[in-house]
Amino acid sequence: MSIEDLILRLRVEEDHRKGDKKEMADANANMVVGQSSKSKSQKLLKKNFKKDFKRTTKPLAPKGKAYKKIKGSCWVCQKQGHRAQDCRHKKDQDSDNSGLTNQANVTDMEIDDIDIDLTAVVPETNMVSDAKGWWIDTGATRHICSDKDLFYEFHPADSEEKLYMGNSSSSMIEGKGTVKMKFTSGKVVTLLNVLYVPDIRKNLVSGPLLNKKWFKLIFESDKFVLTKGCMFIGKGYLTEGLFKLNIVIVNDTGNKMIVSAYMIESFDIWHARLGHVNNKLIHKMVHLNMLPKFKIDLKHKCEVCAESKFVRQTFKSVHLRSSELLDLIHSDLCHFKSNPTR
The missing domain is CATH 2.40.70 (Cathepsin D, subunit A; domain 1)
Structure with a gap:
């Protein structure tokens, strides 16, 4: 037996003796005891304590084996010094739960403490919406x-x-x-x-x-x-x-x-996409289902086509040419790093 186990046994015995002294003091509160009766009572107390101590105490460990101190607390009563399988409160707990074996494990919670995400489909509501949007x-x-x-x-x-x-x-x-x-x-x-x-x-x-x-x-x-x-x-x-x-x-x-000039399926867009072709060619492609059907405005005039048909004025001929030293000469610039043409 180690010193820690001996100290633990002594503390248990001391607490037990204090409890017996309190019981004897309460019983003899209104009595006057003589010297002879006092010695008899002390002998009787010692005999009872020896009987109770032998009946309640158990060997801490079997012979030939070392005693191991139990670490942690009991899972049932949350007290230290014993395990859950040896706890005396376990029987009371098992008897209380014996009638609940047929019930499911249900956790009662308040709805206010739970965050629930709900998705609902409302078939009809009173809404004011834009009918033309x-x-x-x-x-x-x-x-x-x-x-x-x-x-x-x-x-x-x-x-x-x-x-x-x-x-x-x-x-x-x-x-x-x-x-x-x-x-x-x-x-x-x-x-x-x-x-x-x-x-x-x-x-x-x-x-x-x-x-x-x-x-x-x-x-x-x-x-x-x-x-x-x-x-x-x-x-x-x-x-x-x-x-x-x-x-x-x-x-x-x-x-x-x-009909706007910016319509996606319009004559103006296809006229520009096809390189400003004439109206007859576009009408023929629509007839052959090569283009989507749309209204062809024969009176429409393309601004790009009109500008491209303008007659360009001729450049004025230059009569004066530089012939002396340090005169101003106009010439085109060339790029020497360009690739030669075939």
């Missing part, structure tokens, strides 16, 4: 319009077709047509095969369909920029979760003179 939608596969007055050309639907939404709902398609959007930059984009769906709340422009027509869509810093080649078409800003296009609302949609 247009929003760009990269998830839409078709152009959709809810206002019949915005159509430049309209054809009612022959059969009952439905438009299916992302939340498994559907709406009836009542027609198709052509819509022209005029941006604040002055350029006009013509949307073909636009579906007329009165139930939809916003007019949507399909991003994938614009990409198929060689448009470039740029989303950056809550701003949308639409370009085609090196030409700027229009822009938009983030509004209500989507990018709204900055367009000019034209009230007189029935006027056929809205």
Whole structure:
């Protein structure tokens, strides 16, 4: 037995004796004990202590084995000096939990202490939206319009077709047509095969369909920029979760003179792309389905073609030539590092 174990045993015995003295003092509080009775009581106390000590104490370690001090506290009662398997409170805890074996492990918490992210789909809400505005939608596969007055050309639907939404709902398609959007930059984009769906709340422009027509869509810093080649078409800003296009609302949609020189599918653009060819060649290419169908304005005059046909004035002839030393001579500069021509 080590010194630490001996000290521990002595402390336990001292605490036990103090408890017995308090019990004897309480029992003999109102009694007068003589000298002979006092000696008898002390002998009786010693006998009882020896019996209790032999009955309660156990060998700390078996013979031939060293005693190891238990480190840490008990998992059941959180006290030191014994393990959880030897704890007397374990039986009480097992008896309390015996009737809960058929129940699941449930943790009760207050809702205020838990951060829950919920995603809900609201089918209908009271919203005030711009019926004539247009929003760009990269998830839409078709152009959709809810206002019949915005159509430049309209054809009612022959059969009952439905438009299916992302939340498994559907709406009836009542027609198709052509819509022209005029941006604040002055350029006009013509949307073909636009579906007329009165139930939809916003007019949507399909991003994938614009990409198929060689448009470039740029989303950056809550701003949308639409370009085609090196030409700027229009822009938009983030509004209500989507990018709204900055367009000019034209009230007189029935006027056929809205055709702008900056239309994407127009005579002016193809005339410039093909090197300012004549009108007959463009009309022939449209007839052969080599170009998209558009209205050809025979009375339109190209400014570039008109300027290129101007007659240039002749240069004045120079009669004076330098013939003496240190006279001023005009000549062309040459580059000596250039590659020789064949």
